[in-house]
Amino acid sequence: MHNVLKTLTHSTCCVSICYALFSSLLPLPYHEVPEGRDQVLFYSPAHPHLWDPAQDMKQRRGSLLAPPTAMATMVAQKLSHLLPSLRQVHQMPRPSVQPEPVFTVDRAEVPPIFWKPYIYVGYRPLHRTWRFYFRTLFQQHNEAVNVWTHLLAALVLLLRLAIFVGTVDFRGDLHALPLFIIVLASVTYLSLSALAHLLQAKSEFWHYSFFFLDYVGVAVYQFGSALAxxxxAIEPAWHAQVQTFYLPMAAFLAWLSCAGSCYNKYIQKPGLLGRTCQEMPSALAYALDISPVVHRILVSPNPAMDDPALLYHKCQVVFFLLAATFFSAFVPERWFPGSCHVFGQGHQLFHVFLVLCTLAQLEAVALDYEARRPIYEPLHTRWPHNFSGLFLLTVGSSILTAFLLSQLVRRKLSLDRKTQ
Structure with a gap:
């Protein structure tokens, strides 16, 4: 029992000493002292009004020698003054950084250039920061599905390219260059499309400019498909018929498709003229580009057994025709106006079927690259340098066309602002 009391006494003394040291370090407010009193203007927890140094020293010295029970009571009283102030500090309001609000507006609050047929809400406001539009990648609006369909497809194709790099000698095998170009062209058009749908709401100028870049990506993909x-995929008989003009004509039609789409976007004519400028060059380009595949399907006697790549070629044709149908018809939103603001738009279905077309096409081309080497090697002895030059010419001319039309847009918007 004696040892227990001794231990308790030592513990209480230690607590008292720590509290005395702690209280001496606290920032203490002061009170005014009446004249004639030789006292220091500080506050003491034991004497809430005035502090006498000599008297306080006696009290502190006495507190160190106080009995354990009295010591514990004194410590509890002194801590009771301290705890409310700590609670007040904990409850003090802290400044919070609120994120920039992300919201959508109806189409009456954006210029007509941004309007979609039969889509009335879900538009993003203009003239926000670039960070705002990048953050809308994870928000719900009427372009979200268009962004994600092509963004995810681009990531899948990058993974497919990584697999190709492990199995195909792109450096040493000249016959592997068209395979690399079609994969690169596919990733390009998917990435530019996703970027255009994500950032086009920044302003009218950027709306035009990003979709011009989107059309550049389409032109690059058209020539890449034609080349592959x-x-x-071509049969020797069809190669003999078209070898002199096929690739130059494919490059020209790819550029014409880009120029027609950019011009249609610039003039903003929804009637026959606009559709002719955009859709006629694209239809001609596709008819030429797919002709080797169609000829091969028609002349193959038993494709399911002898030529497994033909199944993928058939799928890519079907998927492309479905994509073109949804692109041109604006269905199903035409049937349900005002009900397809986020999901179910025809352009979204166009994206989905175009992605399926691209994936089926790449699988078919990869199978042809591996299995048809004895057929295509004798046909292409002088083409690598020629088609590389045509590919660069298509890319350069399409970018130049998009840039020139973007400058016309800038001038047009500047004149419109001056006349307002």
Missing amino acids: HFYY
Whole structure:
């Protein structure tokens, strides 16, 4: 029992000493002292009004020698003054950083250039920061599905390219260059499309400019598809018929498709003229690009057994025709106006079927590259340098066309602001 009391006494003394040291370090407010009193202007927890140094020293010295029970009571009283102030500090309001609000507006609050047929809400406001529009990648609006369909497809194709790099000698095998170009062209058009749908709401100028870049990506993909079909999928009989003009004509039609789409976007004519400028060059380009595949399907006697790549070629044709139908018809939103603001738009279905077309096409081309080498090697002895030059010419001319039309847009918008 004696040892227990001794231990308790030592513990209480230690607590008292720590509290005395702690209280001496606290920032203490002061009170005014009446004249004639030789006292220091500080506050003491034991004496809430005035502090006498000599008297306080006696009290502190006495507190160190106080009995354990009295010591514990004194410590509890002194801590009771301290705890409310700590609670007040904990409850003090802290400044919070609120994120920039992300919201959508109806189409009456955006210029007509941004309007979609039969889509009335879900538009993003203009003239926000670039960070705002990048953050809308994870928000719900009427372009969200269009962004994600092509963004995810681009990531899948990058993974497919990584697999190709492990199995195909792109550096040493000249016959592998068209395969690399079609994969690169596919990733390009998917990435530019996702970027255009994500950032086009920044302003009218950027709306035009990003969709011009989107059309550049489409032109690059058109020529890449034509090159892959001409190099790997073509039959010798069809090659003999078209070899002199196929690739130059494919490059020209790819550029014409880009120029027509950009011009249609610039003039903003929804009637026959606009559709002719955009859709006629694209239809002609596709008819030429797919002709080696169609000829091969028609002349193959038993494709299911002898030519497994033909199944993928058939799928890519079907998927492309479905994509073109949804692109042109604006269905199903035409049937349900005002009900397809986020999901169910025809352009979204166009994206989905175009992605399926691209994936089926790449699988078919990869199979042809591996299995048809004895057929295509004798046909292409002088083409690598020629088609590389045509590919760069298509890319350069399409970018230049998009840039020139973007400058016309800038001038047009500047004149419109001056006349307002």
